[in-house]
Every structure is written in C-alpha cells, then in structure tokens.
Amino acid sequence: MTNSIRVERAIKEITQAELAGQVGVSRQTINSIESNKYIPSTLLALKIARVFSKTVEEIFHLEKNDI
Amino acid sequence: MRPKYLLPFNFRYFGIGLILVHIPIKLLWDAMYPEGYGDHDPISDSAGNFLFSPPHLFFIGTTLMVLVGLFLVAFSRERVEDEQITQLRLDSLRWAIYLNYAILLFGLIFTHGSESGHILMLNIWLPLLFFILRFQWVLYRLNRSARSNDSEKKV
Numbered sequence: 312m313t314n315s316i317r318v319e320r321a322i323k324e325i326t327q328a329e330l331a332g333q334v335g336v337s338r339q340t341i342n343s344i345e346s347n348k349y350i351p352s353t354l355l356a357l358k359i360a361r362v363f364s365k366t367v368e369e370i371f372h373l374e375k376n377d378i
Numbered sequence: 379m380r381p382k383y384l385l386p387f388n389f390r391y392f393g394i395g396l397i398l399v400h401i402p403i404k405l406l407w408d409a410m411y412p413e414g415y416g417d418h419d420p421i422s423d424s425a426g427n428f429l430f431s432p433p434h435l436f437f438i439g440t441t442l443m444v445l446v447g448l449f450l451v452a453f454s455r456e457r458v459e460d461e462q463i464t465q466l467r468l469d470s471l472r473w474a475i476y477l478n479y480a481i482l483l484f485g486l487i488f489t490h491g492s493e494s495g496h497i498l499m500l501n502i503w504l505p506l507l508f509f510i511l512r513f514q515w516v517l518y519r520l521n522r523s524a525r526s527n528d529s530e531k532k533v
Contacts, residue, residue, distance in 0.1 A: 339524045
C-alpha cells in the first residue's frame with residue numbers, strides 16, 4: 312500500500328511532527344507510514360484523511376500485490 | 379488508541395534502580411561469604427526450615443529485585459505509546475517467547491539432573507531480558523531511520 316501523505320503535507324504546509332500531534336501518534340510513526348514501512352490501522356488512516364479533508368482512498372492506494 | 383495494561387513511563391527508572399541496587403548487595407553478600415553460606419540447597423536442609431534461612435531469603439530478595447526491575451522496565455509505556463510502538467512491542471514479545479522455548483527445549487533435551495534446574499532458572503528472567511533488548515533495538519532503529527530520512531531531505 313502506498314500513500315500521498317508527504318504530498319498532502321507539502322500542500323497543507325505542515326511538518327511530520329505537526330501531523331503526528333494532530334492524529335496522536337509519534338513523528339517516527341508518520342515517517343514510517345510515509346516511507347511505506349508501516350501500514351496504519353483503519354482508525355489512524357481515517358484520522359490522517361480527516362486532517363487533509365479527504366477520503367481515505369484519496370490518501371492511501373492499494374498496490375497490485377495487495378489485491 | 380489508548381494502550382492498556384502498561385505502567386506509567388517513569389516506572390522504568392524505578393526498575394533500573396532496583397536492578398542497579400541489586401548488584402552491590404549481591405557483591406557484598408559474595409564478599410561476606412566467599413565460600414558460600416552453609417547449605418544452599420533448601421531440599422536437603424536438615425533443619426527443615428529452608429524458607430526462612432538467610433541464603434534462601436537472600437536468594438528470594440535479590441531474585442525479586444531483578445525480576446520486578448526487569449518487569450518495570452519491560453512494561454512501562456514509551457513517551458508516545460502509539461499503535462506502531464504497540465506492534466513493535468508485540469513482535470518483540472513473540473520473539474522473546476520463541477527464544478525462551480527454544481532454549482528451554484534445547485536445555486531439557488541436552489541436560490539432566492541439576493543442570494535442568496539451571497535452565498529453568500535461566501527461563502525466569504531470559505524472556506524479559508530478551509524482550510527489553512529486542513524492543514529497545516527496534517526503537518533505536520526506528521529513530522535512526524527517522525533521523526536519516528530527515529538528513530536526506532535537508533541535502
């Protein structure tokens with residue numbers, strides 16, 4: 312699964328630490344999600360999408376090998 | 379997600395303190411009784427009151443200090459205990475159980491008599507110790523990875 316959090320952060324001009332604070336996780340976790348090393352729970356994915364005022368599908372994308 | 383069944387963050391310092399305090403106590407005991415304190419084997423204690431004998435009380439006291447110390451270090455929460463940390467914690471716990479049972483089975487197969495007892499003694503603290511080492515190692519790697527990503531962006 313890939314995601315566009317880094318792009319969305321750049322558009323919204325917020326840092327990893329600020330996003331982490333808004334969704335209640337550590338900055339390292341946001342970094343891991345952006346680097347595709349960690350797949351967030353549904354709850355966290357929904358919280359992240361809400362910060363960017365988008366749907367989960369607009370932020371997170373399934374890859375071929377996920378299907 | 380609020381983590382359940384974890385101790386407050388500061389409890390780890392109390393745990394480290396207990397482990398550190400146990401070291402001079404053990405060294406002092408060994409210095410006082412370099413030849414050993416009488417009969418250490420409670421089963422063959424002729425008086426039959428091994429429970430309150432000084433070596434047994436010392437053994438229980440120091441073992442409890444180390445075990446409680448390791449427990450506090452292992453199960454106190456991180457500053458930010460989020461879902462990724464919870465997953466790393468569970469992964470480390472699983473590896474600790476794997477290692478523990480591998481050593482236990484290996485020990486039971488290749489030892490006999492009192493040596494088996496030593497393997498069981500090892501199993502008292504090995505899972506906690508391995509869990510702590512593995513968990514701290516993955517946390518260190520996580521932090522290092524985040525830092526290296528930051529430095530890549532700055533270049």
